[in-house]
Amino acid sequence: MNEPVRTQWQIRCAFNGYCKRALKNEAANAHRDTKRQQLREVTFSDLSPQEENQLYTNDRYFADDEAEQxxxxxxxxxxxxxxxxxxxxxxxxxxxxxxxxxxxxxxxxxxxxxxxxxxxxxxxxxxxxxxxxxxxxxxxxxx
Structure with missing residues (x-):
């Protein structure tokens, strides 16, 4: 197996090409993940009252004014x-x-x-x- 002798310039070009492909693929993955997340997101204005009520709770520990305090x-x-x-x-x-x-x-x-x-x-x-x-x-x- 005789491999051709590569020059410094050819090695640098090959590495640059590899880096560009890796960055392009990562950008595509990030874009895909962002799109997928946006499809699942719901704005607060689109929530029903029942769904809104699930987002918080009220502490009723001291609800009976003097009795529990x-x-x-x-x-x-x-x-x-x-x-x-x-x-x-x-x-x-x-x-x-x-x-x-x-x-x-x-x-x-x-x-x-x-x-x-x-x-x-x-x-x-x-x-x-x-x-x-x-x-x-x-x-x-x-x-």
Missing amino acids: SFCVAGKEITAKLLAEALHSLPEEKRNAVLLYYFFDMSDAEIAELYAIPRSTVQYRRTSSFELLKRYLEERAYD
Whole structure:
């Protein structure tokens, strides 16, 4: 098997042809896949009301206003309204520290950086808030 000796130019041309064919085939595959996907797509305006209702759910956990929003701890009934009142009774800087730490998952260092105060101050505000919340809830919680 005598193969003809190929020049550098011929090898480059053969490789370029191979690359162009590969790119052309990939473009055809992408175009075909896009067309196939477009045939299955439906716009929101074309959906029936039943199909629209399948796209979302409503959380009805707290649907019964006061009944499900309360819980008992150590023989005391605490409602969401009472807890909100307790949080509102805190001074603003302490309330912010508690809310950012527990509801926004921020660390003491992140909160300190946000308010440009020492980290230990944030920790003090947060921990001292618990004592205030405890007293407020003990005084007002239903037995």
